[in-house]
Amino acid sequence: MCFLFVILIVIVIEVMVFLMILLHPEIIITMDHDARVLKNYWIGIENGEITYIGREKPAGGEEVIELPNRIIIPGLIDSHTHVAMTLLRGLKDDADLMDWLQNYILPMEMRLKPDDVYYGALYGIGELISSGVTTFMDMYYHEIEIAKAVVDSGVRAVLSWGSADVFFQRSPEEEFKIAKRFEQDLNALKRNKGAEDRLFYAYGPHSPYGCTRELLELFKDKSNETGTRIHIHLAETESEFKDIREKTGKTPIEYLDSIGFLSDKVMAAHVVWVAEKEFSILRERGVHVLHNPISNLKLASGIAPIPKMLENGINVALATDGPASNNRLDMFREMHVAAIIHKGFTRDPKTVPAKTVLEMATIRAAKALGLDKYIGSIEVGKKADLVVLNLRNGTQGTPLHDPYSMIVYSLDKSFVESVMINGEWVYFNGEYTKIDIEETRERVQNIRERLMREAGIT
Template identity: 40%
Template sequence: MKRQLLKYYKLLIFFICTTLFVCFGQVVIAQSNYQLGTQGKQRVELIVGGDFVVTMNNAQPVIENGAIAIKNGKIVAVDTRDKIVAAYRADRTLPGEGMVLMPGLINGHSHSAMVMFRGLADDLALQDWLQNYIFPAEGKFVDENFVRIGEQLACWEMIRGGTTTFVDMYFEPDVAAEVVDECGLRAIIAPSSIDFPSPGFQGWDDAFAASVNFLKRWKGKNERIVPAIAPHAPYTVSPEHLTQAIRAARHYDVPLTIHLAETQTEVQDVQQRYNATPVQHLENLGFLDPRVFAAHVVWPNESEIALMAKRGVGVIHNPDSNLKLASGFAPIPAMLKAGVKVGLGTDGAASNNDLDMWEAIRLTALIHKGTTLDPTAVPAKTVLRMATLGGAEALGLADKIGAIKVGLQADLIQVQLQEPHLNPLYNVISHLVYAADAQDVDTVIVNGQILMHKREMLTVDSNKIRREVTYLAEKIKAEFRPSN
């Protein structure tokens, strides 16, 4: 009996060992097959694809069934989907079927927290709007809490619409920068300085000193946030203070933004004061250089357009705001022909009334055809470039963003092509300019971080923002008389 049991145990042990050996061998084979399959593949954090990859790179303008590989927040490869998948393995892949993959939109001029004044004062001329409604409302309501809530709402709106970089020319810049840091967007933060009292300041001296201290605190602190100098405009800032501003920008090596030649009233005012047009006035002060980008520039003459091109000044076109305030039609075709670096902006939501770059894109393409009576003026490809790489060039950021190109930051959006207004599809760039809108943006990526995917916000608490906006708006409504 004992012998039989011993024999049985030996057979059982043999069976177990054999089974374990076979299983181990299968694991080894499977692991070997996996290693063979991934051998030579470079590991990246993210692969993002699209049925169409619109690169804004002349070397590869549109790649069908394309993809890009992202590592450490930068683009490391751009090619067809099959080639990218064959060469790279990613921690996460966003395939992009039914999508256009393109650079994120660049909003070159905004006053972001002014979303809290959206609809407060409409259908007014610029000076009436500013002097009688906006400046008084800012003096009464703008503080750190106002800017924090407004900035959060603006970032939520911009992410939803596919804007990945924006310029914020407003107050409480530290608060704005903290919100931008939290939500994941990229921004140039430019605290506005002006010669008369503004929220928290008595005038130019204390406002400008605070601006300089801000840029000292934030320069180089966060790769997504660039501090800048922002004198308000030639008609609200004296020549001495304009000179002080450009010297500071050069000394600290930061950008400078300013409102310029926005209305005929401004042109007449500056002409009377200084015997020069706004653009020529800045030239006389030695103000114009490549670090300067000017908002609006609706009323330059031919020689001033050539001068801005020569000096390398960037121009940010704001068609929605220019139309709503009846400021006029900027000569964008002439600027582009002269070689001026031109980007697009929304301006603040108090004069737009939104932060929708797709509206700015479509209006730019349409307005200048109508004003020139030339259907070839500012074609779709040119306008899309203005909203991406052209904007980056105007802001001095083309070495970092604006195109899908190896070495640039991974600031990208996926735009879905499934809705009826995007079908049928013959020309993807035409669709992006003339048919797409903010609701078509599916995914937003900045610096390799996914901020929105499948329309789900990942870096902002939209319910909390909505509650805080509603509460603050009720206070404003109760204490301030709207224009209508």
């Protein structure tokens, strides 16, 4: 009996190991090194990885899915957000930044409980997934709750604790310890939950104005020592530009460079206020820029000089920023705005073309996050993070001339039919497989009512 049981176990394990999913879409946009666009090819997936791309249908395949009129693209990457801020979306729009922050956002954030952050994050992740996002990078507090929501939803994420000794009036050492504690908690969680390949850590010093020089130097030194990447807001607004110049005699970028902070481990969100001489600093240090065009427009921060960054060979990734300042977690809308805003500003229709924008949401973002070995393109050996777009979900899917142009200028998130992360369907034919979105919606609504009551905001 015992022997037979062992044989049975071995057979089950073999089947699990060799279970192959085969997808046969009309078009695959690989975003690989040669930018291949493949027609009528097969993709084979085993153990969460892409193991086959070819014209011939391979042998095997326990799950074979024919996908006519569908395009498969690599999972989109939202390189900068504060996902749990779904709870504060639309709380006070069309207001000055300081009024918005001090009188509305901060009083609410002070009252957020760990559970609130979990459900706010889960709801936001649901929104990200339905717009084709398979990886996001986040910065917030109660960040371990966001990590739990990442584990439960099946998504992939780089998470950082928002460190700001100036805002919280703590010593740099104390603030750094909190970030380290989160790193340890995150490592324990990913080991316990088997989420090693879906959870990643980055330092998160909030900004040059939210952190003292001592704290920035602590993160820089530790990053040099350990190779840990650094996620920071940089040169977002004119007031930051002026404040830092007043305090240090330098612009925000010059200031960080003067303390040796800038390197190819730095992932800087916004970078709107850039002086001409600073493009070469960003390029030479290898800084990755995370571009948030909608948030920058809505909060009236300005328009980041992305065409000049691209001309200078600076790596640019695309991002939504938090849902309180966007107000959506929708990478299709972000791609559209990124593709048109710089054309209007430079009056050059050739600038920031559609293909470059899709790169900024896939392979360039993967490079920014230091994950391009695993994600960002459809290639054998990479993780199976895939988005299926059904071109029959609306009139804009026909006729198809140029798939890059169609995705960026014509389609929207309603064309996202299914999303696979790590070889697992997390969204299939428009339905979530891991998130109970109705229950989460109700919880978010209840949290909102409680916060409003407690904060006395009417």
